[in-house]
Amino acid sequence: MEQQATAPRPHPPVDVEQAEAALIEHYPRLVRLGYLVLPPSLGRNRRVLTAHALVQRALPRSRAAASEPAVPAPRGADGSPPDPGYAYVRQRVLRSALEAGRPRGRWQLPKPGQLPPLLPQVWGLRLFPRSGGADELALDQALSTLSGPGRAAYVLRALELPSDRDVRQVLAAAGVEEPAAALAEAAGLRTPAGSRDASLLESMEFDPCSLQARPTDLMRRRQHTRAAIAAAAAAVVCGTLLGLPGDGWGRDGAAAPPYAKNAAAEAALDPAKLTRAAPGAWKRADRPGFAVWPVRGNRAGDQELLRRSLAVWARPGSAVQVTATPGTAVGPAAGPPQLLYAGEVGQAAVVVLYDGLRVVRYAESKSGDSGAAALDFARTDAADADTATAVVVGRADSNVRYLTAPWVNAVAVRDLLKPGGSAQPLRLAADGVTDPTLSPASASDCRGWPALQMGGRLVTDLGELTPARLTAGSPGAPRDVTTDRARAGWAHTACHLQTVRSQGVRSVNAWQFATQPLPGRAGNAEWTCTRAETWRGAGSRVQALFQAPGARAGAPSSAVARAEGGLACGARDPHVLAGVLWKSPGGTWYALAAGGGSDVTSIAATGGVRGAARGPLLAVPAEPGARTELSALLSDGRKLTTLR
Incomplete structure (x- = not known):
């Protein structure tokens, strides 16, 4: 039930010392407020810098500033204290953040919120908050669909004020013409479960004071420096030439x-x-x-x-x-x-x-x-039709926007590391361009891996102009990732996509080629082979992965073998052989091996570990660190060696 709001009392003039004390004490909260209200179209890096700049510009210009319109004090139970200095600074930050999203007339001077941030300014680095989970991503995408007043109403109600009446008063004081309409827009926002909790808005996804720093393109920056020197030397000549007729x-x-x-x-x-x-x-x-x-x-x-x-x-x-x-x-x-x-x-x-x-x-x-x-x-x-599904038309900070194929009717975002999670719809404009969505190509960690679901097809950004298609199943007949089993396999495989970024990849298939019962009834291990095919045909990359039982969903499998080029694990040669040393829960070490392909008749180990087994699986006791050579025989008499 909404709390009864008392009539606000006018604040006395706030002097600069009082406002500065409130700003310093609640600086992270004010910057978060500005970051959440600023237009998402600015991109995460610019929103971070602009939010800091708006808060730092919020101090009064004189020793005693005129009173702001009467606004409710923030709630004191779990929010900021009922401090007139804080209410004053918050109101100035909110007004500037809303101004940044309003259209500016052709001859109209920009408002402070529309100016580029003078301070702080960072050269050579891109700064953005740490990535959250799928819920935070879905909430960020949902907030981007709101107008500036709608976002402000949503954030104020969730983080600052106890009642809608208070929110309306603050919005009106910030220059919003229809506060009631902004509240109605915020109330109608479709968000993921739990996203109305303050804890989600207070997560690191929306914390512009806890940042990741990444360099800009160093090679391009070096080229630009040389180009700038050359351009400066040529400026005089160009100025003369441009003045000539022609x-x-x-x-x-x-x-x-x-x-x-x-x-x-x-x-x-x-x-x-x-x-x-x-x-x-x-x-x-x-x-x-x-x-x-x-x-x-x-x-x-x-x-x-x-x-x-x-x-x-x-x-x-x-x-x-x-x-x-x-x-x-x-x-x-x-x-x-x-x-x-x-x-x-x-x-x-x-x-x-x-x-x-x-x-x-x-x-x-x-x-x-x-x-x-x-x-x-x-x-x-x-x-x-499977590989011409989308083209990247824009990148801003960690976000990417796509132009989709005309046969794509709907797009959703799925976190590959959460196979049981549902796909979150992504707005598709009439011209086929999607809203911005988080790109895994810019992340150095692997806390989530967003992929686009387009009907049955699943694609992901690998830092290139065209996304790579993801499939599952045998190399001769790869299928779309639509089953629970296929999604569970990709949850353990997705983080290994980092190794094929910017390689011209056309598609990546994940083939679970063997399930091996482990010695001592320790459960079943899964063997997977991934093959990344490139547009140029050559340069494919193959990995063999081993997944021990009991791992959480999303935990990356262990890469036990790699190869570049060749035909292994592909449609022309659907075979693979890989091995690993494994320590049982009882402390015994084993050499494990598995062969992929229905015609693998036996596997043999030589060298530091000796043993043989009929069929496509091998498990023999071994010493820690032992080195062994594996080979397998196929039903037609051919010999299969390990991936290398």
Whole structure:
């Protein structure tokens, strides 16, 4: 039942010492409030810095400030004390955070909350709160769907004030025109179970004072330093050249100046000659892929943006950041490419193009006048409906946004480390772009592994332009990860995906090739083989994993063997052999081995451990640290050796 709120009494003027004392005492709480209310579109790194800046700007400018509108004091039982200084500072932080999310007129000066944070400022580092669990991720995504006043109402009611009447008064004092509507919006928010508890909002996911620090791209930063020196030396010459008559360079944006005339190359630079698939072509295609994606985005008709993207692709200048997955050519298109998307994603204007072999993403500032751009290449030849499900169109801090295939009707986020958890819906806009979602590609730990569920298909971000498809089952007939058994297997396997980041991975299959009863009735161990296939065909990575019984869900299996290249554990050679030394609960050491494939007839161990067994499993006593050689025989007489 809502507590009865008493009529607020006007606060006396708050002097700077009183406000400063409240700010210092409750600094983490104020920064958390600002961080939660600031627009999620800013990205986690900028929200952290802006929240700290708003709190530090909240002090009165004079020795005695005018009274704020009468606002309720925070609850004193488990929140902050009824301190007028705190109420004053909190109100200024709230007002500035709400201003940061309001649209600004073309000729209107920015409010303090809309200014970039002057202090604190960090160069060369990205700062963001530590990642929480799936509940925190779901709550963060739910909060991002609210308006600024709606988020403020939700946070104030959960963390600060005892009654809705108090929340309305604080919102009105902060300049919200319809506090009742904001409260209604907050009350209608669909959140995961337990997310209305203050403990969840107070978790480390939303703590901008307990941060992770990661460097920016060091190689790019070094290149930018050299480029800046070269640019400074060329500035005088450029200034003179730009003043001369002629077309100049402005039309092509960040592209380098043209160096030759070629009819095919010139055709590839003409936005009017871009190919565009018919809106329903994907429904009639024999093999749906990127070639049948329709054009989407609110700037698909912006000829100047398209011209710049094509020019930068053909001649990337020194201010262009170029990345490519391994084995991907970065040269210009042979002819007019296909346009897949042109629109605004966060603070960037993005163009996605396709030339039959590569997907190319061009990004510049939304205004197009910064002079800098990014160009990303990914090889996607022979893509089909299973592997052409999405393209990354934006990255901000630890979040990623996708442009999905036209045949994707709904998207949900699933934490692979929680196989029993439900998938959380992710909003999909009419143009096929998803809301931001946490990317595992930027995390150095493995406390969670978000993956996207698109119908039956499961994909995950590995730091590249296209996500990798995840499957389970035998190499000859991999299946989508839809069963409880397959999800439980991936819960022990997901953390090993860190080893194949940024390798041009097309798909990863996890094959549980053996279940081995352990000596002494210690339970059953699981043997799994993972194979990461790349778009370029070569460079596949294979791992053999061993999972002892009794491990919690999400605990990573032990990697006992690795191989790069080769055919093992793949469709052309569905066999694998691996071994491990295992210590039983009674203290006895064993050499264990397992072979994958229905035609494994026997396994033998030589060297430090000697023994043999019929069938695909072996368990013989061993000494700690013993080294052994394993081999297996197949039914056709071929010999199988361990993965290496």
